[in-house]
Amino acid sequence: MTEGWLGLLPSEGPVRLIDAAGVATGDGTYELPDHETLVALYRAMVVGRRFDAQVTALTRQGRLAVYPSSRGQEACQAGTALALRPQDWLFPTYRDSVAVVTRGVDPVDVLVNFRGDWHCGYDPYEHRVAPQCTPLATNTLHAVGVAHAARLRREDAVAVVLLGDGATSEGDTHEALNFAAVWKAPVVFVVQNNGYAISVPLHRQTAAPSLAHKGIGYGIPSTLVDGNDAAAVHAAVSGAIASAAAGGGPALIEALTYRIEAHTNADDASRYRQDDEVAGWLERDPVRRLAVFLSSSGVFDAAGFDAEAEGLAAGLRTRMGTDAPVSPSHLFEYVYARPTAALARQRADALDLPVGGGATMDGQEPGGRGIR
Amino acid sequence: MSTVTERAGQVNSAVHQPVSLAGALNRALGDALEADERVVVFGEDVGPLGGVFRVTDGLAARFGSDRVWDSPLAESGIVGTAIGMAMNGLRPVVEMQFDAFAYPAFEQITSHLAKMHNRTRGRVGLPIVVRIPYGGGIGGVEHHCDSSEVYYTHTAGLRVVTCATPSDGYRLLRQAVDSPDPVIFLEPKRRYWSKETIDLAVEGPELHQARVVRPGTDVTVIAYGGTVETALEAARIGHDEGYDLEVVDLRSLSPFDDETVTASVRRTGRAVVVHEAAGFCGYGAEVAARLTEQCFHSLAAPILRVTGYDIPYPPPKLEHQHLPDADRVLDAVSRLQWEEGPRHG
Numbered sequence: 127m128t129e130g131w132l133g134l135l136p137s138e139g140p141v142r143l144i145d146a147a148g149v150a151t152g153d154g155t156y157e158l159p160d161h162e163t164l165v166a167l168y169r170a171m172v173v174g175r176r177f178d179a180q181v182t183a184l185t186r187q188g189r190l191a192v193y194p195s196s197r198g199q200e201a202c203q204a205g206t207a208l209a210l211r212p213q214d215w216l217f218p219t220y221r222d223s224v225a226v227v228t229r230g231v232d233p234v235d236v237l238v239n240f241r242g243d244w245h246c247g248y249d250p251y252e253h254r255v256a257p258q259c260t261p262l263a264t265n266t267l268h269a270v271g272v273a274h275a276a277r278l279r280r281e282d283a284v285a286v287v288l289l290g291d292g293a294t295s296e297g298d299t300h301e302a303l304n305f306a307a308v309w310k311a312p313v314v315f316v317v318q319n320n321g322y323a324i325s326v327p328l329h330r331q332t333a334a335p336s337l338a339h340k341g342i343g344y345g346i347p348s349t350l351v352d353g354n355d356a357a358a359v360h361a362a363v364s365g366a367i368a369s370a371a372a373g374g375g376p377a378l379i380e381a382l383t384y385r386i387e388a389h390t391n392a393d394d395a396s397r398y399r400q401d402d403e404v405a406g407w408l409e410r411d412p413v414r415r416l417a418v419f420l421s422s423s424g425v426f427d428a429a430g431f432d433a434e435a436e437g438l439a440a441g442l443r444t445r446m447g448t449d450a451p452v453s454p455s456h457l458f459e460y461v462y463a464r465p466t467a468a469l470a471r472q473r474a475d476a477l478d479l480p481v482g483g484g485a486t487m488d489g490q491e492p493g494g495r496g497i498r
Numbered sequence: 499m500s501t502v503t504e505r506a507g508q509v510n511s512a513v514h515q516p517v518s519l520a521g522a523l524n525r526a527l528g529d530a531l532e533a534d535e536r537v538v539v540f541g542e543d544v545g546p547l548g549g550v551f552r553v554t555d556g557l558a559a560r561f562g563s564d565r566v567w568d569s570p571l572a573e574s575g576i577v578g579t580a581i582g583m584a585m586n587g588l589r590p591v592v593e594m595q596f597d598a599f600a601y602p603a604f605e606q607i608t609s610h611l612a613k614m615h616n617r618t619r620g621r622v623g624l625p626i627v628v629r630i631p632y633g634g635g636i637g638g639v640e641h642h643c644d645s646s647e648v649y650y651t652h653t654a655g656l657r658v659v660t661c662a663t664p665s666d667g668y669r670l671l672r673q674a675v676d677s678p679d680p681v682i683f684l685e686p687k688r689r690y691w692s693k694e695t696i697d698l699a700v701e702g703p704e705l706h707q708a709r710v711v712r713p714g715t716d717v718t719v720i721a722y723g724g725t726v727e728t729a730l731e732a733a734r735i736g737h738d739e740g741y742d743l744e745v746v747d748l749r750s751l752s753p754f755d756d757e758t759v760t761a762s763v764r765r766t767g768r769a770v771v772v773h774e775a776a777g778f779c780g781y782g783a784e785v786a787a788r789l790t791e792q793c794f795h796s797l798a799a800p801i802l803r804v805t806g807y808d809i810p811y812p813p814p815k816l817e818h819q820h821l822p823d824a825d826r827v828l829d830a831v832s833r834l835q836w837e838e839g840p841r842h843g
Contacts, residue, residue: 215586245617256585257617261609267575268610271582278538278564279587297602301575308570460616461654463623463678466706466753 136338148418170204174224176435198386201412205359266302292323312370341378353381522664541593612655635688645775662726686724714744777805
């Protein structure tokens with residue numbers, strides 16, 4: 127009787143393939159990704175970290191309205207994004223810009239939202255990346271819907287949704303886990319447990335032994351991984367995607383990590399956590415540990431990736447140095463598939479254009495401003 | 499993609515037996531599922547049971563569980579997963595079992611369903627219909643009788659429509675399923691069992707249009723959903739009292755059909771708005787404001803509202819006190835500052 131659900135339990139300790147010192151530890155379940163994959167993970171993390179640092183700097187210079195940093199969580203985000211196949215979907219949150227950039231979205235398009243130009247700057251269908259979601263946990267249900275539709279349409283595609291420790295307290299997460307399990311939807315939940323929901327530490331968020339345990343009650347196999355080990359994240363997410371694609375249903379992966387920066391540029395993390403806690407996590411840096419491992423394992427040219435990252439940063443400084451034009455007409459254009467008569471009138475009013483037909487006021491002169 | 503009109507031609511439109519509103523909506527869903535394989539129907543109890551009001555009766559057996567199915571009991575989950583399905587090529591029609599049970603889905607509706615098209619500058623459309631049985635008059639206990647329309651009409655990006663008759667229910671639902679925009683489809687519960695001989699035509703007023711259901715010359719009575727029949731009853735009684743009432747069925751609450759309604763009010767010079775929901779910040783306030791702004795010089799009297807009181811929906815034995823009836827409509831009509839009595843008395 128118990129055998130069925132024992133398989134759903136997370137491992138006792140987090141899955142770790144390369145430890146903080148850069149030494150391969152081995153794991154009974156997952157194999158270390160091949161050299162080519164590890165190099166790709168390293169490259170994505172180096173480029174992602176440089177992207178993140180440059181955007182943080184641009185935010186301090188006033189070029190962006192707000193930016194939630196990914197620093198410290200590169201292994202979770204690169205490891206997840208690179209585990210996806212081209213036909214799979216990624217559902218990121220606002221903190222997952224590095225995952226979105228890793229997936230191939232133009233970094234400047236990613237920043238359209240944080241620059242305040244528009245709510246989403248990329249075509250979600252181009253790279254199969256949903257808009258970065260702000261209301262926590264709401265995107266988990268969208269991922270389940272995309273996945274279920276893929277199954278109904280006999281399409282070989284898996285949806286992977288990123289969420290945080292705080293989001294696991296939201297009702298939508300629980301509805302999504304339940305729907306996914308009942309429908310056997312090909313969806314993977316990747317929980318980046320970075321220890322804090324803005325200022326609230328995990329022990330005030332949940333009494334569960336781990337966040338991975340939250341999958342079990344819904345009948346979802348759940349795994350705990352070292353979220354600062356890109357190899358472990360990649361292996362676990364790849365495995366879950368393969369299983370989901372083969373009809374095995376959903377999976378939940380909790381990745382233990384840490385948010386090195388404050389919640390956003392507008393936050394002051396010193397009000398709720400100590401510097402020595404941050405220092406401890408810097409010792410477990412995801413980029414350095416993979417660099418150490420790769421350097422010790424053979425031919426590896428870190429300098430080339432540093433140059434690529436600097437190139438990306440220089441490009442960002444140039445392209446983000448001037449304000450992109452924003453169009454007031456866009457305010458009215460996309461509310462509906464076609465603007466309603468009322469919105470057409472409001473657009474004419476806002477843009478100081480002549481009113482074309484529609485409602486008028488009694489006694490109004492032709493061509494004057496109409497009612498909204 | 500074929501148009502609504504072309505698809506309507508694919509089905510037998512002659513129905514000579516009287517059909518209830520619930521039956522007409524059932525036919526609309528069946529014809530929509532038949533016409534477009536991307537259409538799916540899911541929600542609580544919509545499968546083998548056929549929905550608590552039987553609007554999905556027989557559809558699961560006819561189309562199979564990959565097209566029509568029971569979801570777990572969670573409204574946010576229903577709308578949230580429908581959003582994902584629409585992102586991936588389907589056209590979901592989902593059911594909220596009752597008006598007040600739709601509130602858990604409010605965040606998904608207002609933050610995502612309404613905004614995705616705008617957020618992505620038109621790249622991601624969400625052709626989803628959220629069906630919500632609404633309103634009172636059926637002796638329902640608490641949480642089963644809310645008129646929740648303005649929660650949705652106040653949210654840009656949603657179309658909000660409501661039907662009053664079986665024929666129009668069929669037409670509106672087919673149009674809603676074919677709309678590229680998300681549609682909140684409000685079904686007046688107390689008219690579910692009203693029957694008429696219907697014509698299964700999709701042609702007629704479009705999704706965004708109001709229609710004059712009874713022409714008249716003295717007063718425009720503006721109603722929607724369950725109160726259209728109330729307004730028509732008032733017109734029948736009012737006729738004997740010397741008032742010739744024109745009744746407008748709004749059909750589309752968002753967007754609002756300024757053209758049809760202002761044309762009527764300019765003809766009659768007087769207007770009364772009738773709805774079940776509370777009057778304070780209710781839909782009638784928007785209608786009165788719009789008409790005042792646009793038709794001021796045509797008005798002979800202030801626009802009056804006949805609405806539910808500003809109270810939580812009452813228990814069954816008291817709901818008749820709350821719901822507007824023909825007497826209250828005619829009382830408002832009589833207060834429209836008639837200097838020499840009704841013009842057609």
